[in-house]
Amino acid sequence: MLYKMKKIFVAGLIVFVILAPRVLRAGDISPEALYIHSELQSVLTVLSDNIDRFEHLQKMLEDTGKDNESYDENKNIWMSTILAIGAISSVCEYENSLLTLFLDLRKSRRAHYFEVRSRSLENSIQQITVMREQIQINHTLMPPDLAELHLFDNLKKNIDSSIDLLKKSNELIRQLKPLERTQK
Numbered sequence: 001m002l003y004k005m006k007k008i009f010v011a012g013l014i015v016f017v018i019l020a021p022r023v024l025r026a027g028d029i030s031p032e033a034l035y036i037h038s039e040l041q042s043v044l045t046v047l048s049d050n051i052d053r054f055e056h057l058q059k060m061l062e063d064t065g066k067d068n069e070s071y072d073e074n075k076n077i078w079m080s081t082i083l084a085i086g087a088i089s090s091v092c093e094y095e096n097s098l099l100t101l102f103l104d105l106r107k108s109r110r111a112h113y114f115e116v117r118s119r120s121l122e123n124s125i126q127q128i129t130v131m132r133e134q135i136q137i138n139h140t141l142m143p144p145d146l147a148e149l150h151l152f153d154n155l156k157k158n159i160d161s162s163i164d165l166l167k168k169s170n171e172l173i174r175q176l177k178p179l180e181r182t183q184k
Helices: 002-024 031-062 074-103 114-141 146-182
Strands: none
Touching: 031 074, 031 146, 074 114, 074 146, 114 146
């Protein structure tokens, strides 16, 4: 519990440090836009944590050694799961980086990127959804050992959380677009 509180405090501090310069020059930013920026920063912090969890879960699953077995179908299914986790992590990292860059743009330049950011987020959500289905199929064809079951439960939660964060990012970007167009 104390660890979680420290983590939340550190995340809040990071968001404050990132937003402080923006707040100081935010005389022309509406309170609604400021709120959306802060929400996007929170999403980015949690998405970054999810990326770390994906990497950790992937390493733990690789450490089981199932990919070291001689060629068989199970090894292929296992490798497919590992590759899907890596791909999901990469998609999340890509969107995290582009959202960060998007928020760092001046308003006049950011106006050109709203639609492409939104479409990219929608495509990433779709890609992750397909990879989640692949992992579910793999899980059905080759159920994990009891020792691995909690890893797959954590993986499912992390995937669902990441999809929700990308959806929330898209929603926030769509809310920010009209706010920034009306302010000059």
